[in-house]
Amino acid sequence: MDHDWLTLADLARETGRDQRELERLTLRGRIPAHKRGTEWQYHTSEIRGWIEQELRGFTDAELASFEQSQSESVPLADTLLSTYLSEEQVQVPLEGRTKRSVLEGLVEAAGKTWKVWEPAVLLQAVIERESLMSTAFEKGVAIPHPRQPLPSSLEDAVIAFGRTNSPIPFGAPDNSGTDLFFLVASRDTRTHLRILARLGRVIQKPGLLDDLRNAADAREVFGILSAADTAFEAG
Missing domain, CATH: 3.40.930.10 (Mannitol-specific EII; Chain A)
Incomplete structure (x- = not known):
């Protein structure tokens, strides 16, 4: 998530969440997004802030799942x-x-x-x-x-x-x-x-x-x- 813009598919991959769910949240204005042509684009700084707020309401199981989604492509420290x-x-x-x-x-x-x-x-x-x-x-x-x-x-x-x-x-x-x-x-x-x-x-x-x-x-x-x-x- 270190380039400036994400596609809907990028966002789904980065957050470990279903792409259709994210699209529904975008259409409802729940996720900061920008329409570029026919596609939604998400600025990384805005998404980072949104994720930080989302994490506050996650259960332990949801936080554990999110942790895993952040470690799949780049290995991170175990402890x-x-x-x-x-x-x-x-x-x-x-x-x-x-x-x-x-x-x-x-x-x-x-x-x-x-x-x-x-x-x-x-x-x-x-x-x-x-x-x-x-x-x-x-x-x-x-x-x-x-x-x-x-x-x-x-x-x-x-x-x-x-x-x-x-x-x-x-x-x-x-x-x-x-x-x-x-x-x-x-x-x-x-x-x-x-x-x-x-x-x-x-x-x-x-x-x-x-x-x-x-x-x-x-x-x-x-x-x-x-x-x-x-x-x-x-x-």
């Missing part, structure tokens, strides 16, 4: 979270009482791997994405990320995790506070979307968010996420 997240990228507690200060702390944590070549570019990209629409979910979780891949600013995809001592306003749909943050930055769209799907499954796992909140330190947080990651792959 997603453990590949792109390390203990040193976990910040507990994450200092910050405002959205910007939390994002600054997350980018700093991500930069500990040396995979982030341009921290200022990453921070600005994440801030700009948040200005369009908050990445906060219900349940006190947010997944900040840039709107577009950053191939020139990253050596590889990177995840950082932070937990604030108390929830802060972050734009959650139910107006609740947010205290658990996953920063995601990727060089390509496919990896980005698969990581989002995996994190969506983590958020839905019974008891896992409570475990993250009760974890004593970064090592325990990383162990919890690694165990969940391995269990998903084994399943």
